[in-house]
Amino acid sequence: MKYLEAIRLALSDLLATDQRVFIYGQDIAGPFGGAFKATKGLSERFPGRVLNSPISEDAMTGVAIGAAMDGMRPIVEYQFADFASVAFNQLVNHAGSTYYRTGRPCPLVARFPVGGTPGGGPFHCQMPEAWLSNHPGLVVVAPATVADAYFMLKDAVACRDPVCFLEHKYLYYHLEAEFDPQSGEHPGLGRAVVRRPGEDLTIVAWSGMVHHAIAAAAELEAHHGISAEVVDLRCIRPLDEETILASLSRTGRIIIASEGWPFGGPTAEVAALVAEKGFPYLDAPPVRLAARDTPIPYHPELFSAHHPDDQAIVLAALELAKF
């Protein structure tokens, strides 16, 4: 099953089992089935519960807030995560603040197609986790595997807080794996997991970058005799500090790799965490790998040089191992 198919299956299962669930977004209904086809076939199977919206990200999100507060479990689909900036206010000031301000939970899920694909350019490739995570009240998750795409989406709907669900566009069709949707065994929504155990250094990543980290770890082992442990954050807000620090305590060295920008984002947050709470474990300064600090360029050559990849992680690991 492909990553996108796992998302579609989760949506379908949610609609089939929970009458409170509906999906609201641009171009998601009818034969079109969404810009990436995540909802293809669902409006026909679930009439009146997969609804096209106008190009109005603020109102889409506000509608979801109102519906959630009235007992529904709405799922909003932004066409690209980049356009969710239009919904910034409803997300951070409204959904995110509602529980603390009013004592009433706001259980909505907003789906963000994130991440870069060559030729996408500055406004179709962004990673929004830094700005989403800074405001209190939102849960921000980013599944990196096919099974997580399925289970985490269902867990996000079970969560009573507003969840920003970041799904990587490159993984939609390029990641394929078998898993058992019937299996109840999977980590909880907020848990980070070790994707590949190792002893010499830890690579923390999430979303699409997890696959670069796993490839880098394989190369480090095969060609350089370095054993790298890969921690997939899965949930960015709140951070599973325990799993990160446990890995660091085993390896003593850490690289935090992200497709997003460097300033003030989760790479900085994890680096701050290890400086504050993991200092005794550190054998070397933490290393951050992030995108270049410019808008995301259009040309495929510039684009591929804009964010870290397998090789960037390998080079950083070789330097870190020397320390």
Added chain:
Amino acid sequence: MTSVIEPADRIRLFKVMVLARTSDDRFARLYAQGGQIAGSAFSGRGQEALSGAAGICLRSSDVFAPLIRDQAGRYGFGETPLEAARTVLGRTTGLMRGREGNVHRGDWSTGLLPMISHLGAMVSPVVGMLMARRMSGKQKDGELSVGVASIGDGGMNTGSLHEAFNVAAVERVPLVLLVADNQYAYSTTSDRSYACKHLVDRAIGYGVVGHRCDGTDADACLATVGAAIAAARAGKGPQMVVADLLRLAGHGAHDDASYVDEDVKSRFGDCVQHYERTLVQQGVLSADGVTAIREDARKQIEAAVAQASTEPQPDPAKEDWSPRVERDLVNVRSA
């Protein structure tokens, strides 16, 4: 127009207007005295007729999303002076528990929505609640649960308002947009806020029914807002009511409103005074009856302020500082 309105409704509206005026003035005085109200106090002076008309025309099963100058609507919809005083004074006994103050109060479970400060942002949640009720089969044809969302001449120009009201029209939900054109967006005059002849002209652009009334005339507000709510309840889609009136106070108690033009002031009367005269002249209320209503309002507000003042304020050491209801996200899983 006034003949179809029952005297009991007119008296009820007048009582709500007087209660709101008394309460707004009392909170403004508390603010001016210093020490008891942090931030500011916000008055609906001059807007009681429009707001109160909406409040008393709604049912408890409806939704009301008030804004800054809707004390009359809040009381009409069922808020108590004690709940208002508790939030204004930041007491933990209030629904907002000191986490929110002044006009940022409400209760999602009763349909009285707690506003955020961003104008226009409360409209799409009302639309979402009405869509939710339709989807979950809670709406009865011809007897729809209605939502009223307040906005003003300033808020009408936000993107949020436009997006939300357009969705309301597309979904044809029973929403009434209550537009108080009070001539000033804080200190900015209407001619710097919009260029159309009258805000009600925008209704046709959204594909909804527009209504216009004199916001200083309480009977006109009652008739117009009542008709709009009845139309929405009957399934005739969203309605826009635009009332012309003047904010008879500053933006908040910190603002002396010295920027309000004398010519503008001379064009708008005080809806509370005007309604009192009308009801007495028409024999609906006696002078003694008016005095009794004013005295009752004063007693209610004094009692609320007195009680709230004795109640506890939040303790930072005991505050639950969690922004999320899920305390253990690591173990959140679908069934």
